[in-house]
Amino acid sequence: MSAYDFNLDYVPTWCPGCGNFGIFNSLKKAFTTLELDLEQTVLVNGIGCSSKIGQYVNCYRIETLHGRSLPVATGIKLANHGLTVIAEGGDGDGMGLGMGHFVHTARRNLDISYFIHNNQVYGLTKGQTSPTSELGMFTKFTPPPLGNVERPVNIVDMAISLGASFVARAYTGDMNLLADMMVQAIRHRGFAVVDILQPCVSFNSVNTYAWYQQRVRNIADDHDPANREQAKSLAGRWGDEIPVGVFFREERPTFADSMAQLKDRTLTAKTLSGVDISGLMADLA
């Protein structure tokens, strides 16, 4: 299996130099490493530059509404928990419109991986403030002199607090680490979040490749991802030093594990015909 097996004959429309190319290539690398069965894999996207990734990867894909990738992924996973389900979208899609779903999907701990392409700006709508934009950032919607006055969302910190059972951060400038984080997330049984730092070469002149290169640091080997307190403390670091790697990991039952209806087979494998409701009718007599 090679990364080329995942390509479709469509040409990505991202800007030259866009971090999405790195994410696209890392995703293919992760798929290759995992030897994923493409027929049994579903990529669920929101809407935005990053969400276009589904148009170029050769597995089953569903391109949902802006902000709604996680509930759609939830429905797919509950319907057929045999599938590998990966949700992908941007920081605007997931932390803006989709924030409510992020909170509850984390609580639920379904076996879904969620890759957030975090470029700290809205790209496809041509440069507005995102929920992860830095304080003071100038965008089309927060022009000078004031700039953005709302504190940015810390995705990693929040994911750990909400109950995601695997939480990592990666950077498109280090594709090996990124692919490795994706592999670990997909292997993890439970809701696995990877916050992917990604420059936007067209609309974010602050968080550039150079900016990240100066700050991104691999999490030290002595960090224990099973230690929630340590993970939270590490997650709080953002500034001159931005940690990347696995912050947190715990094994706990997934939502589907608690459903007796899903024990023997998937919902999609159940027979539709031959239902006998005579007992239900008798109950109402």
Next chain:
Amino acid sequence: MKNDFTCLFAGEAGYGVMSAGSTVAKAAGRNNLWAFVVNEYPSLIKGGLNTCLVRLAAAPLKAHEETMDCLAVLSQEGLEQNYARLQPGGLLIADASLTVDSARLAEGVRVYQLPLLQKGSGDVAKIMSNSAMLGAFCAVSGFPINLIEAVLADEFKLEVFEKNRALLRSNYELVAQQTAGAAFSLAFSQTPVKPMLLNGNDAIAMGALQAGCKFAAGYPMTPGSSVLTYLADNGPAFGLVFKQAEDEIAAINMLIGAGFAGVRAIGSTSGGGFSLMVEALGFAALAEVPLVMVNAQRGGPSTGQPTRTAQADLAFVLNAAQGEFLRIVVAPGDIEECFYETFRAFNLAEKYQLPVIILTDKYLADSSVTQAFFTTEGLAIERGKLVDEAWLAEHQPYHRYEFTADGVSARALPGTAGGRHIATSYTHGEDGFYSSGNREYAGSEPEVTVKAIDKLFDKEPQILAELEAVKLHGPESADLTLVVWGSTKGAALEAMELAKTAGISVNVLQVVYLSPFPAAAVAEILKRSKQTLLIEGNKTAQLARLVRMYTGIELANRYLKYDSRAFTPSQILLKIKEVLA
């Protein structure tokens, strides 16, 4: 002799008046009487006035009447609001603490004041008031007390049953001493039927299970929630998973995910929740994912009247979401139609790969009716152009959205070898790749766009051809044709019978499917109608607007009711007489 009997049980929320009513209805149904139960309650948990109206008859009932033969009341407010509805010669059972103004009672009303409200702490004591009330009800009305006991015995644990039976009996004896052995005014039929007592939401949930529905998702909203409650309770035994979502937007998107993956799925809500689902409704339509959604209407706009009925969402559900796409909207008129049309909705959603909206209202969703068992023989699952690996192996390259003569393309589910594709919320070509601005479609975007939108509407003729979208009830030809949709059917059909007794010839045109609109069938019937009377539960005559838009026919006589209550047969009869006068 009257051939029906109505009793209203009234009291503060928390005192079990609704269970009193359903106990009588259930006891009647088990003994070959037919019941129609209407609950009215404000949107609160404790206090306020709850009423439960039980109408009984020796023949099947389709609606309620506002007047009553018996009023059993636990609160002063319940009495104040209902003096005028109690018929001459009727029975009033009131708690001893109430002040009864006999001047406000109709002629010949017999009054029984008794200690009905149970003292003691906690909700259990309060709820036991209903047993005291039922004991008195049996004594004054002659309704056989042993039938009530049999129902209570089934519903309560032994210890609780014994307490309730003691109260039931003691109040019964107390009243029986004051009144000469009354005989119940209706004959209990000897023809046994297998009756259920259920409401429209129960029937919808049962229809979904019968259709092989295995997934439901939703967020609580009265009066739509009880479909989900039923499925949460009874679904697991049928392999169904119910997921309560964080909001209605999540709910509908979960259903779309499940539908895309290949599971039959249902949601249920009311107007406010449906409003939140609107964007995703268009997504389901454009991505061609099967979806079944119930909107049980309540008073609106906005939070409106959570526990009251209305038929004011028709124009909304027909037009909800941006852009143009085909949807199916079905409005069941009674319990049977709730069951069979829900079953059909799942077939339609898969055959035509589109959203189906089941439009009901609080009156239909929440009123319990005695109903013979459903016949399930011959109900066949149809999944349309769902394809497997063998078919896909023969048909490569596979295009999920292939342009076809009937607008329906072969549907492969994730996990099926050879069927990989992208399902999308973007306007797209046959391969699912979107048509806007990408070099793949750069040269042909206008052509692809037209085909993509036409595709959604190409399904329409086939759908209309297979549906019984309108029903004409009563004589082929009549002096007056009532035009109705949804739950108004019941009251209209009873009004038709009342009119017949009064020597007036009436028939009823029921529009069952509002989208795609059965213009030809509606026009054909209306063109041969001598006179028409439109009956709708809204202010702006939404069906009349549709009829005019699609047929050019103006329905000038209108009986529009938007006072938060359902139509009754007697009210409609008055209108009929007015129109024909």
